[in-house]
Amino acid sequence: MVLAELGKQVAGRWAALLMLPGACYVIAIVVAVLLGHDNALDPRPLATWLDQVAAAPASGRFGTVLIGAMVFTAASAAAGVGASAVAQLVESVWAASGGEPVLRRFARRRSRRWSQAEAEVGAALREFAAAGGAPHAAERLRAVIARRDAICPVPARRPTWIGDRLYAVDERVHDSYHLDLSATWPRLWLMLPDAARAELAEARTGCASAARLTGWGLLYLPLAAVWWPAVLIATGVLLAAHQRARLAVAVQADLVEAAVDLYGRELATQLGIDCPDRLTPEAGAATSALLRKDRNPAR
Structure with missing residues (x-):
């Protein structure tokens, strides 16, 4: 019974994630081919084609209908x-370091934007000090800091937000605690309570869904x-x-940092530190140093 129920859940999830969007995509292909640019918004060619399919002698045979359903399911x-x-490729681009020739230009542009925003923060700080903490200077300072942090909480180096x-989570954790998040996260994950892991897993699922x-x-x-209407569909979906994606990643980053804040000390003490x-x-x-298995922990 448990395996049967699990199979139903997996099948339902697979249908929701792949089959239903796939069916919509296959239908969009058929509509695109039948209507084209000239009749892009005219449903009559599509209705005519459906009538022809329904009137075909083979359409009344069970075997033909079954084969058609199987082809449609397989295509979906x-x-x-x-x-x-494509989603895996998208995630690899999101996580790219910016060292790749194609992405290096985007990384440099984001770095320049952050540097300009940081310069504005410095100017606003000087203005705030010169104005003796006047409300208008404080408001401007808050605004420029928010603009800088919207680019990245730390100096931007990657090609994507x-x-x-x-990357900012790694930097902030290292700056605050000198923790190597890559080495400590798998062990920290094993220590987290079920509720915290569920929240993190949900955030990760949101990133994958995006x-x-x-x-x-x-x-x-x-x-x-x-x-041509496919451009509108694609634009809406991509927006x-x-x-x-931005919301899910922001939540995931905040949760990872919060997990280190709350349970990092517990990890250290369990390791005997x-x-x-x-x-x-x-x-x-x-x-x-201990988790990286450094030969010389002093380094």
Whole structure:
């Protein structure tokens, strides 16, 4: 019974994630081919084609209907697999370091934007000091800090906002605790309570869902070559995916940082590192060295 119920849940999830969007995509392909640019918004060619299909002698045979349903299902599944593959590529671009030749230009542009915003923060700080903390100077200072942090909480180095937001967690954790998040996170994850892990897993699922939605938006773009409304569909899907991705990544980054804040000291003490009060940079550095299996922990 348990396996049967689990199978139903997996099948339902698979249908929701791949089959239903895949079916919509296959239908969009059929509509694009039948209508084209000239009849892009005219449903009559589509209605005529459906009437011809229904009137065909083979359409009344059970075997033909079954084969047609199987072909449609297989095409929908193939589209879903394609969207998942594109989603993996999207996530790899999001997490790219910016060292790749194609992405290096975007990383440099984000770095320049952050540097300009940081210069504005410095000017606003000087103005705030010169004005003796006047309300208008404080308001301007808050505004320019918000603009800078909207680019990245730390100096931007990645080609995408998402990559920088995830990278900022590593930097902030290292600056505060001297913890190497790459080395400590798998162990910290094992220590988290179920509620915290559930929240993190949900945030990660949100990121994957946004990447998959981006994949669907990218798959709709080629249809614009034969049916111009596909541009509108792709644009709407990509805009929704962009907003969903930024929200999901921001939540994930905040939760990861919060997990370190709340449970980093517990990890250090369980490893036998002296940390009586709060997690200190010295304890964080010792924890990182131990978990990296450094031969010379002093380095």
